[in-house]
Amino acid sequence: MPLTSADFAAIRLTLELATVTTLILLVIGTPIAWWLSRTQSWFKGPVGAIVALPLVLPPTVIGFYLLVAMGPNGFVGQFTESLGLGRLPFSFAGLVVGSVIYSLPFVVQPLQNAFDAIGPRPLEAAATLRASPLDCFFTVVLPLAKPGFITASILGFAHTVGEFGVVLMIGGNIPEKTRVVSVQIFDHVEAMEYAQAHWLAGGMVVFSFVVLLALYASRRRTTWS
Amino acid sequence: MIKKALGFTFALAALPFMANADDIQVAVASNFTAPVQALAPGFEKATGHTLVASFGATGQFYAQIKNGAPFQVFLAADDSTPAKLESEGEIAPGSRFTYAIGKLALWSPKDDYVDEKGDVLKQNTFAHLSIANPKTAPYGLAATQTLEKLGLTEMLKGKIVEGTNITQAFQFVSSGNAELGFVALSQIFKDGQVTEGAAWMVPEDMYDPIRQDAVILKGAANDAAAKAFVDYLKTPEAAKIIESFGYTLE
Numbered sequence: 001m002p003l004t005s006a007d008f009a010a011i012r013l014t015l016e017l018a019t020v021t022t023l024i025l026l027v028i029g030t031p032i033a034w035w036l037s038r039t040q041s042w043f044k045g046p047v048g049a050i051v052a053l054p055l056v057l058p059p060t061v062i063g064f065y066l067l068v069a070m071g072p073n074g075f076v077g078q079f080t081e082s083l084g085l086g087r088l089p090f091s092f093a094g095l096v097v098g099s100v101i102y103s104l105p106f107v108v109q110p111l112q113n114a115f116d117a118i119g120p121r122p123l124e125a126a127a128t129l130r131a132s133p134l135d136c137f138f139t140v141v142l143p144l145a146k147p148g149f150i151t152a153s154i155l156g157f158a159h160t161v162g163e164f165g166v167v168l169m170i171g172g173n174i175p176e177k178t179r180v181v182s183v184q185i186f187d188h189v190e191a192m193e194y195a196q197a198h199w200l201a202g203g204m205v206v207f208s209f210v211v212l213l214a215l216y217a218s219r220r221r222t223t224w225s
Numbered sequence: 226m227i228k229k230a231l232g233f234t235f236a237l238a239a240l241p242f243m244a245n246a247d248d249i250q251v252a253v254a255s256n257f258t259a260p261v262q263a264l265a266p267g268f269e270k271a272t273g274h275t276l277v278a279s280f281g282a283t284g285q286f287y288a289q290i291k292n293g294a295p296f297q298v299f300l301a302a303d304d305s306t307p308a309k310l311e312s313e314g315e316i317a318p319g320s321r322f323t324y325a326i327g328k329l330a331l332w333s334p335k336d337d338y339v340d341e342k343g344d345v346l347k348q349n350t351f352a353h354l355s356i357a358n359p360k361t362a363p364y365g366l367a368a369t370q371t372l373e374k375l376g377l378t379e380m381l382k383g384k385i386v387e388g389t390n391i392t393q394a395f396q397f398v399s400s401g402n403a404e405l406g407f408v409a410l411s412q413i414f415k416d417g418q419v420t421e422g423a424a425w426m427v428p429e430d431m432y433d434p435i436r437q438d439a440v441i442l443k444g445a446a447n448d449a450a451a452k453a454f455v456d457y458l459k460t461p462e463a464a465k466i467i468e469s470f471g472y473t474l475e
Contacts, residue, residue, distance in 0.1 A: 072401040089402040090353055090386045172386030172397065173358060186389070190284035190361040 059165025114148020254302035355406030
């Protein structure tokens with residue numbers, strides 16, 4: 001196998017990025033999805049649309065705005081600098097921020113669907129048994145929405161692994177910090193190193209297929225039960 | 226409704242055949258973006274052909290050309306990629322020539338940030354130094370050769386950020402995300418002076434010459450418009466424009 005240590009570093013970095021991004025997305029995506037599922041507010045439409053924006057926007061748009069916003073003249077850049085965190089472009093933290101935005105709908109939407117499917121009845125029943133709202137959420141909603149969480153995690157993880165345009169625009173291609181697999185493949189192709197490109201690209205195809213297979217398998221199981 | 230949709234599909238399908246026969250598709254290395262835009266009006270006026278330029282990294286164009294990209298002329302950022310295409314029989318025989326010799330500059334949009342000797346590199350007070358990918362972009366390779374000559378490779382290793390091509394390397398600097406970077410002189414130079422900020426013209430003995438070669442691709446060997454464009458590049462009028470961006474000629 002012609003893969004080099006740089007290729008393996010890229011694979012490791014990609015898995016790290018996808019893991020961190022998915023965990024963060026589950027934490028911030030759950031309340032957003034819950035709110036979207038329960039609210040009668042006029043804001044539901046606009047917020048839902050904003051969450052879905054990364055589905056339709058070209059990654060170049062997200063990358064461009066992030067680069068400008070996180071730069072020294074952008075409001076995010078000035079904010080992170082005032083906190084003493086420095087600036088986000090060309091850093092792993094910057095990629096995490098970009099990936100969270102980029103993969104947001106892939107986590108929020110399955111969760112929202114799962115919450116919608118539960119409906120108000122189980123919660124009302126739990127409330128009559130004097131369960132507090134928080135108690136309800138952890139003992140009733142979370143177990144019932146488990147398939148939604150599995151789908152959201154798999155999609156969020158896989159979509160982050162497949163991220164390219166945003167990383168390319170804000171990453172700066174730094175080994176072990178921002179050079180992920182998709183960028184490494186792009187580099188190999190540009191440098192005419194087709195053998196290495198084939199190994200990595202083929203690996204991505206196999207990985208993506210297995211992920212989707214796992215997703216469909218988990219869905220079938222939940223429908224049967 | 227269906228009829229309308231079908232009509233639209235046919236209109237789309239017909240598009241390629243409606244294109245003007247005298248359109249010429251040129252693949253242009255990113256560093257030559259501004260010069261080509263300045264050359265296009267003169268060429269179009271002199272010949273009546275229309276220039277359609279695509280900008281990108283030389284290695285990327287190589288991969289696209291090998292896989293049947295519909296370019297007629299390729300203006301590369303180096304001489305080795307066109308030579309490789311020549312040895313692989315992908316170009317019109319005898320069409321390869323050097324259209325410009327590129328120059329490397331260390332640049333920052335901030336006035337006085339970069340001194341005239343490039344000592345700012347040794348002072349090492351910046352967070353990020355932007356270069357083009359040295360594996361694929363000739364200006365990126367020239368940048369790493371310069372750092373090597375200065376003996377700064379090890380010291381600056383953790384500060385280097387790479388753009389996929391020289392345009393992105395430039396953009397990292399112009400957006401302020403990197404304080405300074407190695408760019409093509411043509412990106413910051415017009416009519417004999419640096420257009421914005423401050424720059425160090427890297428002495429030419431610090432990196433291998435960036436000879437930029439042009440070729441007519443195999444499929445366009447008998448294409449009049451392609452030949453007209455290459456001929457135009459060799460005119461004194463074109464030479465004047467190319468030199469005004471800081472390139473030298475053979």
